[in-house]
Amino acid sequence: MAIKEKVEMTTSEREIMRVVWTLGNATSKDIVDMLEAKKEWKPATAKTFIGRLVKKGFLLAESEGNKYIYSAAISEEDSVRTAAHRLFEQICHKQAGKTIADMLADAPLSHRDIELIQQVLDGKKKHAVDEVACNCVPGQCKCKCSTH
Amino acid sequence: MAIKEKVEMTTSEREIMRVVWTLGNATSKDIVDMLEAKKEWKPATAKTFIGRLVKKGFLLAESEGNKYIYSAAISEEDSVRTAAHRLFEQICHKQAGKTIADMLADAPLSHRDIELIQQVLDGKKKHAVDEVACNCVPGQCKCKCSTH
């Protein structure tokens, strides 16, 4: 599952999350230090995003003295899966295959990655359909274009 | 290429574009009619998005009488490719393979889709590396976590 996530994570917020995902536990100082170079953020800026992430429930904050130890409330995998899911929600199901093929062509892959993908692909072969059903409203994709 | 697209297309704007991509050419009325049901937008709302898309350069507007005939300045494929690219920019290259595998597992696929993906995958086999290089700044992914 893991696709209930009603709240969105913004790009900037994801930068923060990546640090936390990497370190496992992090103080705001850890986060600020890691991102100051890459993002040219003032410490206050990173703090704003941390605060919003806590409010949105993506970050857990455990009090320790006068500071908090932050940890992720969702896994990076789930989060990326959700983001990918959102992307696919915006296109016709019929295009999913082509889109994945495009991404595949673009992606840097190791032999192990390829093996993994091959496995998943083999699995899909069993349940493949002849024709993917279009999920669009009329007028938003050619399969159901009744007006032209 | 087609990944120069500095400007972003929002989710709502993409809904408009999908209609135009489908119809090829569309008047604002076409667009409004198609989306009124799905999105529950007032005509004025759709018009706002149309205007913004023109300003952003995603829609071309050819004057005809007192109205415009709109057409897409970029193909849906390119646009989806760009969106996918943006997603991948936010994760470590090392995770790309696993992410694609996840998306693959989730996607509805036809036999033809699978064939296409298999072909691309076979192509990638030749250039696969042993280990994908990490593209993250230290602290944003475990391969370069020097501080813990």
Place this chain on the structure above:
DNA sequence: CCATTTCGTTTACATTTGTAATCGATTGTT
């Protein structure tokens, strides 16, 4: 114990996005 640094919170403000009303020009209708 006092000064300083450090944290998280609050507040601020510009930009983008979502949502829409209004308005002036134009076109089609009578």
Place this chain on the structure above:
DNA sequence: AACAATCGATTACAAATGTAAACGAAATGG
């Protein structure tokens, strides 16, 4: 020619997002 419908542009405003300063509490160094 007068009037109604239509269209694009302008304007409006709230919410989300990016960016950050200021502030107050707490810890820490002397």
